[in-house]
Each structure stands twice: as C-alpha cells, then as structure tokens.
Amino acid sequence: MNLPQKIAGVNKNSIPRLVQYKYVLKKVLASGSDRVYSNELADAIGITAAQVRKDFSLFGIMGNKRGGYSVSDLLGIIQRILGSQPGQDVIIAGMGHLGIALSNYKGFEKEGICIRAGFDIDPVKCGVQGNIPVYPFSECEGYISNRNIKVGILAVPADAAQLVLDVMVRGGVEGVLNFAPVHLMAQRSCVIHDVNLGVELEFLLYFVNALNNRGGKA
Amino acid sequence: MNLPQKIAGVNKNSIPRLVQYKYVLKKVLASGSDRVYSNELADAIGITAAQVRKDFSLFGIMGNKRGGYSVSDLLGIIQRILGSQPGQDVIIAGMGHLGIALSNYKGFEKEGICIRAGFDIDPVKCGVQGNIPVYPFSECEGYISNRNIKVGILAVPADAAQLVLDVMVRGGVEGVLNFAPVHLMAQRSCVIHDVNLGVELEFLLYFVNALNNRGGKA
DNA sequence: TAGATTGTTAATCGATTAACAATC
DNA sequence: TAGATTGTTAATCGATTAACAATC
Structure with missing residues (x-):
C-alpha cells in the first residue's frame, strides 16, 4: 500500500x-x-x-x-x-550519515516529534550517535512492538530496504518514510512515503539542462 | 525564480x-x-x-x-x-551529516553526476570528508566560477541559506537543490528545487494520524 | 492468424487560478 | 463609510485513467 x-x-x-x-x-x-x-x-x-x-x-x-x-x-x-501533538515517536533504521542527519534534525522536537532510537546491523554504529541511542537491528521489531512505535524512517541501502520494512511492519509500524531508491510493498496496511534524493537531484538537472538547451548550445 | x-x-x-x-x-x-x-x-x-x-x-x-x-x-x-551525460558537476554547501550523506550517495556516478567538492564555514569540517575535498566557504564563489559549476546543493542551516544561495548564484550556478526549510529567492535566473525533510515526515504523519482517527480512537 | 501490446484519443478527475460578492 | 480582505464559486488548467483502434 x-x-x-x-x-x-x-x-x-x-x-x-x-x-x-x-x-x-x-x-x-x-x-x-x-x-x-x-x-x-x-x-x-x-x-x-x-x-x-x-x-x-x-x-x-x-x-x-x-x-x-x-x-x-x-x-x-x-x-x-x-495531528501535531506531543509524543509522536519515530525510529530510524540505518544509522549512516543520512540516518544521523535525520536524528539531529532541529525542529522535530517543537512539532511534537521525537526520534526515539536508531537501529543498525553494524555493531560499530551502535551505542549512541548524536542525540539518540542506537541498537542492533535484531532488536528493532521488539522495540517497535513494546513501545508501540507507529512510524519508522528507512535509511538503509536499497537491497536491504524490503527486508527492513517487513520487520518494521511486523513490529506494528503504520507509516514509513522511505529513503531507499526502491519501490517497496508492505505485507499489512502501512503507509509508505518515498523520498528519493537521487530523483530530486536529477529532476533539478533536467530543468537546468533543458533551459540551457533552449537558450544556447543545443 | x-x-x-x-x-x-x-x-x-x-x-x-x-x-x-x-x-x-x-x-x-x-x-x-x-x-x-x-x-x-x-x-x-x-x-x-x-x-x-x-x-x-x-x-x-x-x-x-x-x-x-x-x-x-x-x-x-x-x-x-x-540530459544524463557524463560530466555533470555538482558542489555541496554545508558538510554536516546531510552534506556528507549526499557526497557518499552511491549511484550518482553512474548517472554521470559528479560531486566535486564541499564547502563549509567550519574549519574542522574542511579537508576531506568521505569522497570529496572540502574547502572553506570563502572559496565557494571562486570555485564555482573557475570550474563553471552549474548546480549546487544547499545543506546549510535555514538562517544561512539565503546568503549561501546568493554566493552560489554570483558564482554562476543555474540550479540549486535546497534542503534548508526556508523559501529562497534568487537574484538572477536560477532554478531552485526545495526538498524539506521535515515536511516529508509531517506529511506522512498526517496520513498515519488521519487513518487512525477514522478507524479508532477519534 | 490469433493474441497481445502498443500509441492515442476521449473522459474523468483533481488542483490551481481568477473573479467577485459578502462583510468587517 | 470607504477600503480592504476574506470565503467561495466558476473557469481554467493539468494530470491520470479508461478504452480501443492499430498493428506486429
């Protein structure tokens, strides 16, 4: 969905x-x-x-x-x-630079959004990154269901994304912000919103190129 | 524009x-x-x-x-x-985690996109971050004009964004991918494409909240 | 050929813009 | 009041969907 x-x-x-x-x-x-x-x-x-x-x-x-x-x-x-109320808890899967950037994002807090924790398969990334605790990915599903987390951010490589989504959905997540450049399918009802940074940059490049080819060297 | x-x-x-x-x-x-x-x-x-x-x-x-x-x-x-041809050079202003994440982005290369350099006012961030050289922001305008860079990525805090855009545009940039959560105005002709990660997350939250308020506890 | 898939047209749907009456 | 701004309706614009003739 x-x-x-x-x-x-x-x-x-x-x-x-x-x-x-x-x-x-x-x-x-x-x-x-x-x-x-x-x-x-x-x-x-x-x-x-x-x-x-x-x-x-x-x-x-x-x-x-x-x-x-x-x-x-x-x-x-x-x-x-x-629906901006205090206590909107969110977790992040994949604590690479993008995951860390999101966990540091100023301004979530004053919208009532709280990034509670990150998860990563790489033990080196676990511990504390920036503002939030980072746990082994194996604990992700349990964390979500125990704490009743409803929203997750997917900041893992494309080839891991579907698997990670499945885990999140099993845990009980109802919405996912997906940065992996692949089209995902949720087993159960879960809203997926894709943000593809590569597409955004290429979208811009199209307009820059198109404008140049009109004015000049086409 | x-x-x-x-x-x-x-x-x-x-x-x-x-x-x-x-x-x-x-x-x-x-x-x-x-x-x-x-x-x-x-x-x-x-x-x-x-x-x-x-x-x-x-x-x-x-x-x-x-x-x-x-x-x-x-x-x-x-x-x-x-217009996907080899040699589409891009620079990044602001080498925080988001800037670094973008500079590491796999797959730009095979689309002919090359992130050439980063710029930051913080001397600590200068040197080499990940794959690219990072220079003091004071060198940004010159770098753009000397190398004829056409596209820049803005990954700086909101309050610095307009100033940094002005510098980029003076250097000769024709397109900017803006991650700062402010509406910018370019002096000269420059395509600006905004990506607001906070808005993307809150957009998702709206749907998650709205669906819950239909089914259940509204 | 028979079957399947394309390319395009027309219909629908949705979003934005324009215009203006209502009214503070 | 006169002036200005809202709230809404109608018109326009743009994007998607449906349907189907063309054709390989």
Whole structure:
C-alpha cells in the first residue's frame, strides 16, 4: 500500500502546504505578532494568496473578513488538522550519515516529534550517535512492538530496504518514510512515503539542462 | 525564480518518473534482458501501464506494437531527454551529516553526476570528508566560477541559506537543490528545487494520524 | 492468424487560478 | 463609510485513467 488516495476528499497537495503554514506561523508568533494575512503567508512560502485561502476553505478554516487571521488560533487549528501533538515517536533504521542527519534534525522536537532510537546491523554504529541511542537491528521489531512505535524512517541501502520494512511492519509500524531508491510493498496496511534524493537531484538537472538547451548550445 | 512552470508543454510530473524508469532499465539491462513491457516498468515503480505509455507518448518514445521496448534503446532515449551525460558537476554547501550523506550517495556516478567538492564555514569540517575535498566557504564563489559549476546543493542551516544561495548564484550556478526549510529567492535566473525533510515526515504523519482517527480512537 | 501490446484519443478527475460578492 | 480582505464559486488548467483502434 502506498499513500492513500483519499482522506475524506481532502486535496493531498494542501497537506505539505499546511505544514509550511505551520512553520511560518510559529515564526510570526515568535516575532510577537498575532495577525497575519493570506498574502503574507503566500509570500512566505512562494505561492499565491488565493491558494492559501482555498486551502483554508477546504479545511473549513475561517479568518476575519477585515483583519486577516489570528496567528495563535490559526496555528492551533492547523496543528489539530495535522495531528501535531506531543509524543509522536519515530525510529530510524540505518544509522549512516543520512540516518544521523535525520536524528539531529532541529525542529522535530517543537512539532511534537521525537526520534526515539536508531537501529543498525553494524555493531560499530551502535551505542549512541548524536542525540539518540542506537541498537542492533535484531532488536528493532521488539522495540517497535513494546513501545508501540507507529512510524519508522528507512535509511538503509536499497537491497536491504524490503527486508527492513517487513520487520518494521511486523513490529506494528503504520507509516514509513522511505529513503531507499526502491519501490517497496508492505505485507499489512502501512503507509509508505518515498523520498528519493537521487530523483530530486536529477529532476533539478533536467530543468537546468533543458533551459540551457533552449537558450544556447543545443 | 522557482521551478519553471513549463518547458515546451511537458508534463512536469513525468520527469521524476522518467528518472525512475531509467533506474529500472539499468537494473533490467544488468540482469541480461533487452526487452521490457510497459506493465513491467509500471509494476517496478508502483504505477499503471497506461501511465508509462502516456509518459512515453508525451516524449515521442515509440516501442514495438508487439514486443514491448528495447531496454538499451529506451535507456538511451530517456538519458538523452534527461540530459544524463557524463560530466555533470555538482558542489555541496554545508558538510554536516546531510552534506556528507549526499557526497557518499552511491549511484550518482553512474548517472554521470559528479560531486566535486564541499564547502563549509567550519574549519574542522574542511579537508576531506568521505569522497570529496572540502574547502572553506570563502572559496565557494571562486570555485564555482573557475570550474563553471552549474548546480549546487544547499545543506546549510535555514538562517544561512539565503546568503549561501546568493554566493552560489554570483558564482554562476543555474540550479540549486535546497534542503534548508526556508523559501529562497534568487537574484538572477536560477532554478531552485526545495526538498524539506521535515515536511516529508509531517506529511506522512498526517496520513498515519488521519487513518487512525477514522478507524479508532477519534 | 490469433493474441497481445502498443500509441492515442476521449473522459474523468483533481488542483490551481481568477473573479467577485459578502462583510468587517 | 470607504477600503480592504476574506470565503467561495466558476473557469481554467493539468494530470491520470479508461478504452480501443492499430498493428506486429
């Protein structure tokens, strides 16, 4: 199972934007202001004000016809929609540089996300890496089921990814963020969201190359 | 400037799929086969065969009404479309764990991509990290212009990102893969492609939370 | 040939943009 | 009030899916 196509008719593309609005709102709030306009939010993330209002409309978010939106109210509503509550525990399989980078990621904490532990087959990587304890991969399934972990990050090589996913799913994980460049299949119901860094870079290269071949040396 | 909206009427979503087809085709070729069917490609990346044929149709790629596609031919055509040629030089600004992870990324090399160097303000990070030389950030602009680097990866903290982008653009970069969680603006023409790992994780969390709130404890 | 797969067209679906009435 | 901003509807745009004729 990949991403579910539909959650109650919600525009899938609006979700990452809600997350971005949340980030911006926190900055605005920290800056002391409690009022924000749709065009300010739009500028802050590089979209149009109409898009912002449309997103809000889809989720029934209402502002004030005159005075924009209350930052703190809006933040609360968006956090509720996203399910951002304290205590969202996550584990990481594969503590290479990417795994460590994610375990160090600033800002997860203030979204209520806690990276609890890492797992690796390499004993050298076990112990403590950065902020989190790292255990042998053999303990992964038990850890997940004992602590009722719902989300895992897959940062292992491509050829190990399916096997590691199977272990995570057996442990009881319901969602996986997959950085391995392979298409995975979950045995049981588990949402898989793929992030392929190679594809992202090549996607960019396409546009750089395409623009050059238009202007110049094609 | 963010991603250009249109390159000659091409479906933007088909580009990352072309990259994925390329990966699959290389595997198939390595396995010794030189024939592939649209449904095989579809299964390998988790989409439908109709989507594969539609993508090909958009780029004028033709197979054989009976026998599918020649893997080697198809690979050549897709590589030409993507501009995958040897000698695509890339540099990285910010050699934290994410920067190092990217510099170690297997598989860039066989796509003709070469991560040439890293840059960091921290002298401790300079020298050699993994596979590439790391220079003081002060040398970044000169390096880019001297070596005619066209693409940069931004793996620095959010508050440094705009400044580092400005330097890269002054050096002559035409495309940037940005991992910093801020919306950047380029002075001159430069394609910016954002990858926000926090957003990706929260996007996944939304679906996990939403599915739970449907079935159970909402 | 008969069967299977392609390439393309038309239909559907979904997302974004534009426009504007409502209203504070 | 006059002006400005919202919330929503309609129009547009783009992407995916379905269907099927073409054909090897």
